[in-house]
Amino acid sequence: MKHFTLAAGLLVATQALAETPVLSVYAPDYFTSEWGPGPSIEAAFEQTCACDLRFSAGDLLPRLMLEGPSTDADIVIGLNTDVTKKARSTGLFAPHGQNNTDLDLPIAWTDDVFLPFDWSYVSFIYNDTTVTTPLNSFEDLTKLPDGQKIVIQDPRSSISGLALVLWVKAVYGDKAADFWARLAPHILTVTKGWSEAYGLFTDGEADVVLSFNTSPAYHIVAEGDATKKAAIFDEGHYAYFELVAKVAGTDQPELADQFMAFVMSDAFQSLIPMTNWSYPAAQPASQWPAAFADLPAPAKAVFHDENTAADLRDIAIEEWRTALSQ
Amino acid sequence: MTAADWAALRFTVMQAALSAALSCVFAIPLARALARRRFRGRDIIVTVLGAPFILPVIVAVMGLLAVFGNNGLVNKVLSFLGLPLISIYGLTGVLIAHMFFNIPLVARMVLQGWGAIPAERLRLAETLGLRGWARFRVLEWPMLQSIVPSACGIVFVICLSSFAVALTLGGGPKATTIELAIYQAFRFDFDLGKAAMLALVQFGLAGLAAIVTVSMSAKDPFARGLDRHLTTFKFGLGAAFFDGVILILISAFLGMPIFLVVAQGVWGIPDLPVSVWWAAVRSVIVATASTVLCLGLALALARRWGEIIGSAGIAVSPLVLGAGLFLMIRPFANPFDMALVVTIILNALLSLPFVLRILRPHAESIRVDYLRLAQAMNLNSAAWVRWVLIPRLRQPIGFAAGLAAALSMGDLGVIVLFGTSDHATLPLKLYQLMGAYRMEDASAVAVVLLLLSLAVFWICDLWGKRHADL
Numbered sequence: 086m087k088h089f090t091l092a093a094g095l096l097v098a099t100q101a102l103a104e105t106p107v108l109s110v111y112a113p114d115y116f117t118s119e120w121g122p123g124p125s126i127e128a129a130f131e132q133t134c135a136c137d138l139r140f141s142a143g144d145l146l147p148r149l150m151l152e153g154p155s156t157d158a159d160i161v162i163g164l165n166t167d168v169t170k171k172a173r174s175t176g177l178f179a180p181h182g183q184n185n186t187d188l189d190l191p192i193a194w195t196d197d198v199f200l201p202f203d204w205s206y207v208s209f210i211y212n213d214t215t216v217t218t219p220l221n222s223f224e225d226l227t228k229l230p231d232g233q234k235i236v237i238q239d240p241r242s243s244i245s246g247l248a249l250v251l252w253v254k255a256v257y258g259d260k261a262a263d264f265w266a267r268l269a270p271h272i273l274t275v276t277k278g279w280s281e282a283y284g285l286f287t288d289g290e291a292d293v294v295l296s297f298n299t300s301p302a303y304h305i306v307a308e309g310d311a312t313k314k315a316a317i318f319d320e321g322h323y324a325y326f327e328l329v330a331k332v333a334g335t336d337q338p339e340l341a342d343q344f345m346a347f348v349m350s351d352a353f354q355s356l357i358p359m360t361n362w363s364y365p366a367a368q369p370a371s372q373w374p375a376a377f378a379d380l381p382a383p384a385k386a387v388f389h390d391e392n393t394a395a396d397l398r399d400i401a402i403e404e405w406r407t408a409l410s411q
Numbered sequence: 412m413t414a415a416d417w418a419a420l421r422f423t424v425m426q427a428a429l430s431a432a433l434s435c436v437f438a439i440p441l442a443r444a445l446a447r448r449r450f451r452g453r454d455i456i457v458t459v460l461g462a463p464f465i466l467p468v469i470v471a472v473m474g475l476l477a478v479f480g481n482n483g484l485v486n487k488v489l490s491f492l493g494l495p496l497i498s499i500y501g502l503t504g505v506l507i508a509h510m511f512f513n514i515p516l517v518a519r520m521v522l523q524g525w526g527a528i529p530a531e532r533l534r535l536a537e538t539l540g541l542r543g544w545a546r547f548r549v550l551e552w553p554m555l556q557s558i559v560p561s562a563c564g565i566v567f568v569i570c571l572s573s574f575a576v577a578l579t580l581g582g583g584p585k586a587t588t589i590e591l592a593i594y595q596a597f598r599f600d601f602d603l604g605k606a607a608m609l610a611l612v613q614f615g616l617a618g619l620a621a622i623v624t625v626s627m628s629a630k631d632p633f634a635r636g637l638d639r640h641l642t643t644f645k646f647g648l649g650a651a652f653f654d655g656v657i658l659i660l661i662s663a664f665l666g667m668p669i670f671l672v673v674a675q676g677v678w679g680i681p682d683l684p685v686s687v688w689w690a691a692v693r694s695v696i697v698a699t700a701s702t703v704l705c706l707g708l709a710l711a712l713a714r715r716w717g718e719i720i721g722s723a724g725i726a727v728s729p730l731v732l733g734a735g736l737f738l739m740i741r742p743f744a745n746p747f748d749m750a751l752v753v754t755i756i757l758n759a760l761l762s763l764p765f766v767l768r769i770l771r772p773h774a775e776s777i778r779v780d781y782l783r784l785a786q787a788m789n790l791n792s793a794a795w796v797r798w799v800l801i802p803r804l805r806q807p808i809g810f811a812a813g814l815a816a817a818l819s820m821g822d823l824g825v826i827v828l829f830g831t832s833d834h835a836t837l838p839l840k841l842y843q844l845m846g847a848y849r850m851e852d853a854s855a856v857a858v859v860l861l862l863l864s865l866a867v868f869w870i871c872d873l874w875g876k877r878h879a880d881l
Contacts, residue, residue, distance in 0.1 A: 118835075118843035119686055141747055150601050151737055157745065171601065234481065239578060241595040273481065274500050275583045277575040277591075280845035281469060285579075287850045288473065289482040303848040362848065406415060406584045 106136045108340045111149070113163040117142040122360035129352050136340055146172060153177075159335040160344055162202070164328045167247055167398070169199050170391040172330070179333035181345050189369045191324055191386035199328040202348050203363040206322035206383055207248045208298040208315045209235070215292050220316035223256060227267045229293070234273035236282045236291035240402050243278045245325075247402075249295050251394055252323035254401040255387045261401065265408030272409065297325060298383070302376045303362050314381070321385030327363065416592055416609070423588040424616065426502065426577065427570035430509035431563045437510065438517035438562075439555065441661050444654035445518070446525035456662060457522065458869050460515035463665055465817035465864040466672075467838050468575055469845075470857040474668030475508055475580070477675070484667065504580030509570050515665060516814075517562040520769060523807055524558040527773060542647075556629040557772050561718070564624030565768045568617045568725050589613050593728045603734070610731040617726030621719045628772065672857060679855030687840050687856055691863055694837040697751060698819040698867060701758035705815045706808065708759065709766040710796070713774035721767040724760040732757060750834050758822055762815035769811040770804060777803050809875010813868035820864045837863070 108130075117123040117140040127138045141158070146168055149156055154177065164172055172178065181200040188194050190204060211220060216233055219225060226235065238246030254261045273291045276282040286294035298315040305311055329348055331341045347353050351372075354365035358377050364370075370378055389397065412420075445457060463471060478484045479499045486496045499507055528550060536550055574590035581587075589609055596606035712721050736753055740746040746753065777800060785795050801808065821838060835843070837860045844853040 114839075114843060115846035118840075118847060119684065120843065120847035120849060143747065144598055147598055147601055147734075151734065152741065239584070239591070241599065242578075242591060247599075269583075272583065274579055274581070276579045277594075280842065281472070281575065281579055283848070284469070284473060284845060284850055284853075285476070288476065288480075290476050290480045300848070307848070403415070406587075409583045410418075410585045 106337055106340055108134070108136050108138045108159050108337055108344060109141060109157050110138060110160045110162055110344075111141050111143070111145055111158040112161075113145060114142045116140070116163050116361075120360075122356055125356045125360055126353060129356065130344065130347055133347070133352075134340065134343055136337075138344075149177060150175060154334050156332065156334070158332045159337050159341045160329065160331055162327075162329040164199065164330065165244055165248075166199075166326050166328065166388075166391060167244065167251065167394050169196070169328065170395045173198060173391070177332055177334065178330045179335075181329075181331055182342055183345055183349050187349055188366050190326070190366060192388050199330050200345065200348065201326040201366040202329050202353070203357045203361055203366050204324060204326045205297040205299040205363045206315075206386070207245065207252055207325050208296070208317065208322050208383075209293050210286065210296045210300050210313055210315055211293045212286070212289075212312055213314050214312050220293075220318075222318050222320055223253070223264065223268075225316075226293070227264075227271060229271050233271075233292040235268075235271050235293040235295075236273045236285050237275055237295040238279055238282050239275045239277060240405060243276075245279050245295060245297075246275075247398070248323050248325055250401045250405050251389055251397060252387060253405075254397050255323065255389060256320045262404040262408055265405050266411065269409050269411065275409070297363070298322065298380060299363050299377065302358070302380060306359065306374075306376050317381050317383050321387040322383040324386040324388045326366070327361075412608075412612075415587070416589075419587040419589050419592050420612065422577075422586060423571060423590075423613075426505050426509070426586075426588075427567045427573075429502075430506055430513065430570040431566040433506060434510050434513040434517050434566050435559055435563050437661060438514045439521055439559070440653070440657045441514065441518045442521035442525060443551065444657050445522055448651075448654055448658075456658075457519070458872055459669075459865070460519050460665070463511050463515050463669065465814070465821050465868060466669070466861060467821045467841065467857070470672055470841070470861070471511065471668065472508065472576055472579055473857075474672040475511060477671040478667045479504075479507060484671070500580060500582035502581065502586070504582065505573075505577050505586060508576045508580050509566075509573065511665065511668065513566045513569065514661065516765075517559075517566060519810060520562045521555065521558055523769065523810065524554045524772070526806065527776065528554055553629065558628070560624040560627040561768045561772065564620050565722075565725075565764060567620045567624075568722060568764065571613060571617055571620075572725060572728060590728060593730055597730050597734065606728075606731060606734075610728045613728060614723070614726045617722060618719070621722040621726070625715050625718050669861070672854070672861065676851075676854030676856075676858035679851045680859060683852065683855055683859070686835070687837070687859070690835045690837045690840045691859060693751070693834065694820050694860075695863065695867065697755055697758065697836060698816040701755045701762065701819045702812050702816040702871075704755065704759040705762045705766055706812055708763055709770055709811070710774075710800070712763075712767060713770050715771070715775075718764075718767045718771045721763045724763040726764075729757065729761065732760065754822075754836070755819075758819040759815075761822065762818045765818070766811040766815055769807050769814070773804055773807045774800065805877075806875045809872050812875070813871030816871055817864040817868040820867060821860060 112123060115121050123140050127140065130138050145161060145164055149158065149161065149172075152158075156177065161178070178198050180197045183200055185194045185197070188201060190201065194201060209220065209226070216229070218229060229235070237249060240246040240250040253264060257264045273285070276285065279296065282291075282294050283296060283300075285291045293316070298317070301311075301313050301315055304313045329345070331345055335341045349367045351368065354368045355372070357363060357365040358374050364373065364377060445453065466474070476483055479497070480486070481496070481498060489496055532550060536546055541549060572588075572590050574588055574594060577586050577588045578591060589612065593606050593609045593613070596602045596609060709721070712718070733753075736757065737746045740749060740753070781799055785799060790799070837856065841853055841856045841860065844850075844856060
């Protein structure tokens, strides 16, 4: 009798274990690392879902395109608006099913497939102990003294670099090439990605770096350092949204829908500021932590929809490249 | 190929050729100085010569900028002295960085060549009273002819696929290399056709370089010796002075950036989370496995044609290799579950060219010297390998294994394509920390990585140096 109970118990246990559904989420590396939002989001979601959320880190779009419809992903998180056209063309994504009016963003969000979960403004961060000239517009950047240089990311390899080039194109239009030619002498160098550029900035090698207006929040909160400030331009800043989407061929449709609803909930949104150092997309500013609500923010948001972004991309990059290669 | 691609191609070839030439020019006198002098600390210098090459690129770049950058040590000294400041951003910066990585490699390879000159020749030169130019012509030049073309070739191929270094230190898009174009085509545009085409161009260039340099290198220039070693050289005051200057200058050039990297990061080590130490363990295991695989392949390929084939490892862009492997594995298993296995294989392939460059000249000499005797004795292949090849190759194997292991430890490129946070290796942790604004923790991890890589390198090298004289 004892053996029978034991065997039955084991059988039931393994069955239960075998039946815990797995939600497979593809995310970028910074998201899933122990210092990113991944672990806290996983813990919060698993409390309510009776499932196992598994992150899979790596390059999102190339991987999805290599895998095609046979992908294991149920949710993809961490895309940004400048690549949504290509992502949409894969046909792999399903409508998110959430209410766009619940979002609190500087622009009206109309996309039914890609849902923003956090956002910030692309902006230049400077060290206010060394940079004393006011930086209130793009033109002010060209007036920096000789010893103070800017470091930016390459738009051909970095998503933030691409955002900068599109931002300049939005502000200057046909005169973008001329602006780049005037800014070129002030640019120290161009790096492959955000990490290298920010490392150069924190090492004191460059005095101004291209980053996001929420970057100073990290220094204020984690380091107690208030010397790094975002330069707020009168022309407005490019709004940078990070997106989450449901995969159409998911084998866990109810779980995936549950996760998308979870993204809009306070449980998820309040985790974002202190782990991903960005503004939460579905919470009004009154609910943000003080460090974020007090950050200087631009009055105007500049944004290209995905078709304009795709059309302008090659021209904008080529203008940038020619001007800086002189 | 667009105009931008052609510009990238021109720049890539130019900087790679210049880097290779300059590295060899500075490495040869350094190796000579180390070969003929014995002083306290010489062994440490010889071991640490492996260090710059094994640092992850981003760490080395930060170290170089800490010395040569606009806010770096050199400029601080210059401004203190009231002299005009220097800015290395541009071709100069790219060449400095490439020399930083490659002078130690070439110097070690040439030093190994010095060690392979039979003592009998050196003694004969002493007896004949050969000095200066004559000594160079008789002893050093033949040795250089067999080692330097290979070394030059491999530096050329390494610099061919340089990307982040060239861009950051090159100061902007003028310094675009083909690798960036491949990166953009693959990760951003997902234009696999273009990525493959550019990778083929890069491969073609590297293949050409490999064929040219391997055919230029001379076969065994000296007959075999009796394996006694000579430690005393006689040389004049002028030579001593020259050696001293070279040693001090190049040691400072190589040592300062590393010293600054360590000084900046070592304080943060006690605060590192446990996951970093687990990543360190994983890195060491992956490094060991890939080294063993690499050595096995290299011993099989230690011939001229094998060296050319083996160069494919670095001639092909790691992105393309990774994507190809991904596509190959996908029908059978989830590639991301096999991340560590794939990393081991790719690291072995990436280290293979270096290991071959180091082993091939010596293996060739051994074959020329001893194959006839072995055949006369009817030695079968296993016995040949066990009793003749490996014992005589011990020293280069030690160096090559150390290099392969250290390269694998510091490798970021491959793991980023396949990496998952659960199986992170140390370089990935470094990158994750940088991406999360935690620059001090990242510096600390860089130091751990550096020290661990050096330790691994030193252990392998030590094994190789027992019973040998370098």
